[in-house]
Amino acid sequence: MTTRATILLRLSPARLPLTLLTILFMGAGCLTYHAPGSFDETQAVHYEFRKFTSPRPIRAHILRVNLAAGRVQPVVVMAPDPDGSGPANATLTDPLELATNRPILAFINTNPWDAIPDTDGKKNRHWYAGQPVDISGLAASNRVIVNPADKGSGSVWLDSKGVAHLGLLPPDADVVEGVCGFGSILKEGVVTTKPSDRLNPLTGIGLDAKGETLWLVVVDGRQSGFSEGMSNHELALFLKELGCWNGAVMDGGGSSIMGLAGADNKLRIVNSPSDRVLGFPLIRPLPLILTLQKK
Numbered sequence: 001m002t003t004r005a006t007i008l009l010r011l012s013p014a015r016l017p018l019t020l021l022t023i024l025f026m027g028a029g030c031l032t033y034h035a036p037g038s039f040d041e042t043q044a045v046h047y048e049f050r051k052f053t054s055p056r057p058i059r060a061h062i063l064r065v066n067l068a069a070g071r072v073q074p075v076v077v078m079a080p081d082p083d084g085s086g087p088a089n090a091t092l093t094d095p096l097e098l099a100t101n102r103p104i105l106a107f108i109n110t111n112p113w114d115a116i117p118d119t120d121g122k123k124n125r126h127w128y129a130g131q132p133v134d135i136s137g138l139a140a141s142n143r144v145i146v147n148p149a150d151k152g153s154g155s156v157w158l159d160s161k162g163v164a165h166l167g168l169l170p171p172d173a174d175v176v177e178g179v180c181g182f183g184s185i186l187k188e189g190v191v192t193t194k195p196s197d198r199l200n201p202l203t204g205i206g207l208d209a210k211g212e213t214l215w216l217v218v219v220d221g222r223q224s225g226f227s228e229g230m231s232n233h234e235l236a237l238f239l240k241e242l243g244c245w246n247g248a249v250m251d252g253g254g255s256s257i258m259g260l261a262g263a264d265n266k267l268r269i270v271n272s273p274s275d276r277v278l279g280f281p282l283i284r285p286l287p288l289i290l291t292l293q294k295k
Contacts, residue, residue, distance in 0.1 A: 044071040045105055045292060047260060049270070056199075058219060059227040061258045061271050062242065063106055065214040065292060067162055072105060074158050074214065075293045076141040076177045079286070088116050088132035089139070089147055090287030095257060098289050099267050107259045107267070107291040108216045109203055110156075110179035111147075112136045112251040129285040137180025138169060139288055145175065146288075153184035154248040156205050163211040166246040179250070179290050181205070185236035186247035193236050199229035201256040201274045205290075206244030215242055216290070218258040222274040254284045 044066050052058040065072060079093040090113070099107055113133040115123035124131070138149035138157065149155050149169040156166045157178035165173070167184060185193045186206065201221035207214055217239065221229020230238065232249050239247035254275035259267045275282035 044069045047106075056228045057225055058221075058230060059272070060220075060238070061218045063108075063216040063258070063292070064242070065216065066212070067158075067164060067214055068212040070162070071295055072292050073162065073295055074164070074177055075291050076110075076139065076179055076288055077102065077107075077291050078139065078141050078146055078288045081146070082132040086132075087134060089135050090133055092127055092129055092131040092133055092285035092287060094129055094283060095259065095286050095289050096267060096269075096283070098286070099259060099291065102291065103294045104259075104267060105261050105292045105294060106216070107257075107289040108218055108250075109255045109257050109286050110181060110205075110250045110290045111139055111288060112182065112255075113287050127284055131285070133287050135287050138175070138178040139180070140175050140178035141288075143176055145178075149173075149178070149180065152180060152182070153187075154181035154250070156180065156207075156248060164207050164214050165211055166205065166207050166248055177290075179205075179288070181248045181250035183248060184246070185232050185249050186239050186244055189240065189245055191233065191236040191240060193231075193233040195233045196231040198231055200231075200252045201227075201229050201254070202232070202235050202252040203250040203256045204235050204239055204247055205250060206239040206242065206247035208243065209245040213243070215239065215244055215247075216258070216292075217242070218256050218271045220256070220272045220274070222253075223272060227272065254282070255286060257283065257286075 046064045048062040050060045077098045079090040082088050082091045113135045116132050117123050135147045138155040139147040155169045157175045159174040202219045204217040219230050220227035258271045260270050261267050273281045
């Protein structure tokens with residue numbers, strides 16, 4: 001079975017300034033690079049890169065999204081369904097390919113998934129582009145529910161008024177766009193996870209109390225001396241520090257990824273994915289991405 005993936009060259013955070021890097025969404029067009037500064041509530045999208053040396057080397061990438069500004073909208077982009085009513089509901093696809101030919105400012109990974117068992121009941125978890133998979137949890141795009149919500153607490157959805165929600169999905173939920181992770185880690189300002197020594201690359205989503213501000217966070221990990229990751233508990237504390245009222249942990253590990261559009265409108269991967277081939281970062285194919293698109 002052939003594995004296909006994209007190797008990143010010269011795009012890791014090692015190439016970025018060690019000081020805080022800020023990207024702002026300007027009213028006329030795209031994400032552009034600016035000197036660090038305080039967050040302005042009128043900005044639609046604000047990016048920060050943070051480097052920590054304690055309690056260990058950690059590199060974090062943060063997008064703060066002002067949904068109330070009305071200039072940007074979260075949109076879930078799904079990979080193709082390979083078998084219609086069959087057991088799979090997506091085909092693993094390079095996320096940069098999923099983002100092609102769309103007005104995308106940024107994207108992150110979200111839902112976990114699993115392989116479809118073969119005739120012997122075995123699952124191939126050596127992920128490759130073109131692999132049929134079954135998405136876990138809520139997956140909705142443009143009001144189409146590709147995968148229904150389960151009973152987990154990690155659903156994040158946008159309603160028809162542009163307000164974001166996080167938590168258990170009520171039966172009458174007005175879902176326009178929706179994703180899901182492994183569960184809630186911050187609820188109404190209270191961290192709900194226990195301290196742990198288990199460190200990973202992580203992707204998290206947080207909201208303010210009104211559902212008008214969205215945080216998308218990717219933490220690099222499994223890279224000794226460069227970025228060694230966080231526990232779910234540390235991610236919850238970090239989301240709270242950023243100003244989140246509610247937060248959930250998405251799929252992590254080698255799936256954790258963040259893409260941003262530069263001044264030339266081209267999307268680039270700004271984090272350092274933990275998967276490697278010949279020492280170079282490897283982009284893992286995904287079943288869907290959560291994007292930020294210009295209205």
